[in-house]
Amino acid sequence: MIHDSKERYGSISKWLHWLMGGLILWQFLKFFDRINDGEHWIGQTLVPWHISIGALLLVLVAVRIFWALGQLKQRPRHDPATAFMVKAGHLALYLGMALLPITGILTMIGNGYGLKVFGVQLVAKGPEIAWAASLGGLHSPLAWITLLLVIGHVGMALLHHFVKRDDVLRRML
Template sequence: MPDSKERYGTVSKWFHWLMGGLIIWQFLKLGDRISEGEHWIGQTLVPWHVSIGALLMVLIVLRIFWASGQLKQRPLHDPATAFVVKAGHLALYVGMLLLPITGLLTMIGNGYGLKVFGVQLVAKGPEIDWVATLGSAHSPLAWIMVFLVIGHIGMALLHHFVKRDDVLRRML
């Protein structure tokens, strides 16, 4: 089912919820920063961080192509807030694209190589300072993305429970 003026379609919903779940999983990596990874999350879920990031990079590219083909069918936004809504979604898309790219730059720039789901895609090698420097944007971008996602969830809940409109139901 494609997107319509009333609801998002099946493919859009799958992209939204699958990527949302994977992004929340990725945020568990921030727990390493807080507790040095000495907990069950750091030992069981975080080792998948690079692989899930690579998967998210593929998914965001596919999602951008899908979404660009659905623009005319997308639900309309309240004209009073349309600019803010579009800016917020654009920021989320930019974050979803830049995070895996900067993560990749971090891995390669620091000489770690790239191993995705057990397959070595880029061999370990020498450190490349300028690539690592670009990759150093990964952590600050992750924190910005946390706030964007919290804002996104907060606004969806505000629409559902306070404004009591159809915004959240469009994606359910």
């Protein structure tokens, strides 16, 4: 089943969810740069892909939003008692997923580093742009907030599965 239904999410929604979840976890490995100045396996092997993976996530966020909007009428419904909180939590996650790569790009361009994605120079190195660097300064605080949102998201999924014993998690598996 490619499309979503009232009972469960379709294969495209699931694929986007789990692919992005894995890539976001990879992005969170950047926090290990704060340990020993990144002089370890994670810092030297996985973290160098941070900018490219961030750019890919920005594209996937756009794809996922358009896909979700197209599936809106047939998507599984939330418990009316908690629907507002569920929607607010997901909106916060989507904002984090969109704003993190945008502020990352602003950091790179604003500090004059240019933007290289998967080996392709998209924006050449140039002069510093104060307003872009300033907005890019929100990248790190947004990363911490998004990390907390992801932990909450996973925690709620596990709560639904193991405590409430409903089908909320199964709809995305």
